[in-house]
Amino acid sequence: MRVRELLNYFKPYGFETPDWMIVEEYGLRPDQIIRMDLNTSPYLPQKWLNSLGSRISKLRFNRYPDTTYRELVGEISRYTNVKPEKIIPTNGADEAIDVIVKALIDCGNEAIISSPTYDYFRVSVELQGGRVVSIPRKKNFADNVEGILSSINDKTRLIFLCSPNNPTGNTTSYDDVLNILDKASDVAVVVxxxxxxxxxxxxxxxTETYDNLIIVRTLSKAFGLAGARVGYIVASKGTIKMLNxxxxxxxxxxxxxxLAKIALRDYETVSRNVRKIVKERERVKELLSTLPRIYAYPSKANFILFELLEGDAKTLHKKLMEKGIxxxxxxxxxxxxxxxxxxxxPEHNDRFLKILEKILKEKT
Incomplete structure (x- = not known):
């Protein structure tokens, strides 16, 4: 079978280890595993599932969905206060990225990323035949705007920003985004x-002012719907027409x-759960900062990046896995x-901190 040449050297996206493999490798029971690696929410309101259950029998599964997703677009529009014609629902944020890359990247074109960042940007661009130009972030993980702008050339079609950024947790400043949008007016800027x-x-x-700005969002994180695979794109009307x-x-x-419609109508519950996670984030960061050989970075997301200042982080990671963390x-x-x-x-976070502290005392 003849396959694309790039697959001979292409680095695929690093898939997460499924629970069953962890169970087999470490001899754990499924109920001993606490997943704190996927940036998903621990909350999934039962009332949403009950509401979905009551509607399932009315859904016509023998037919395709409305290809315009009119009702879902309406709920996203109400949530974001954005006009419906500026929205495209997608199968998660990854499909949104693919839709954008397919529209803008030809073989040999370039996309700029602010590294380190979400690796699927690279994956999508390279599979489309494009080249990724990686601009290292500054020491505080801020975007190197000067480096990004100076790397733009005739082949540049895309600039990817991530705010808050995964895995560092910091945001891109408003002034930096405006600066990039203004000085790279013929290049698409994806946030x-x-x-x-x-x-x-x-x-x-x-997006009301800049045709070259494209926003990507998801219901996988704060909404707790990672398994439903729902994301969306927001951009100007002209850009949305092109992306369609x-x-x-x-x-x-x-x-x-x-399920997405049910969740979007109940943002009060989402907001309440977000406040719980933000409160826990600050508590966990504070406690991490008291541990020996650990430096915890500030975060505006639902995760914390921390650095092992002395010792082997890979070994520490493995020892946590052995305990189900x-x-x-x-x-x-x-x-x-x-x-x-x-x-x-909170109880999962406490267990993580307790086991981490014990391992650190053993001199990893």
Whole structure:
């Protein structure tokens, strides 16, 4: 079978280890595993599931969904205060990224990313035949705007920003985004706002002024609907018209659409859960900062990046796994001493901190 040449050297996205593999490798029971590596929410309101259950029998699963997703677009519009014609629902934020990349990247074109950041930006661009230009962040993880702007050339089609950024947790400043939009007016600027609800900082209103700004969001994080796979794009009317040419038809299931509509109508519950996670985030950061050999970075998302100042982070990660605590070991700019922990329920966070403290005393 003849396959694309790039697959011979392409680095795929690093898939998360499923629970069953952790169970088999470490001899744990499924109920002993605490996932703190996926940046998902620990909250899924039962009332949403009950509401979905009462509607399931009325859904016509023998037919495709409305390809315009009219009702879902209406709920997203009400939530974001954005006109419906500026919205495209997608099968998660990853499909949103693919839709954008397919519309803008030809073989040999370039996309600029602010590194380290969400790796799927790279994956999507490279699979489309594009080249990724990685601009290292500053020491405080702020975007290197000067480096981004100086890297723009005739091949540049996309600039990816992530705010709050995964995995560092910091946001991109309003002035920096404006500066990039103004000085790169013929280049699309994509801002991934997957963690927007945890910080409240958005650039969505700038889509009224800038045709080259595209916002990507998801219901996988603050809304707790990672398994439903629902995201959306917000951009100017003209940009949305262009992006509609590359989006696949019927990529959202009827059940996912219905559940998303239920959740979007109940933002009061989402907001309450977000406040709980933000409160826990600050508590966990404060306690992490008291532990030996640990430096915890500030975060405006639902996770905390921390650095093991002395010792082997990979070994620490493995020892936590042996106890059923699953966090993410992260390599930043070829340095492997970083780890990222997702904020979970208070009792999960306490168990993580207790086990981490014990391991650190053993001199990892």
């Amino acid at each position: 991934d706002e997957a963690y927007y609800e945890y910080c409240g900082e958005t650039f969505i209103e700038l 040419k590359t989006r696949p038809p019927n990529s959202l299931s009827l059940a996912s659409i219905e 699953v966090i993410r070991h992260i390599e930043l700019n070829w340095v492997q001493r970083y780890l990222r922990v997702t904020i979970s329920l």
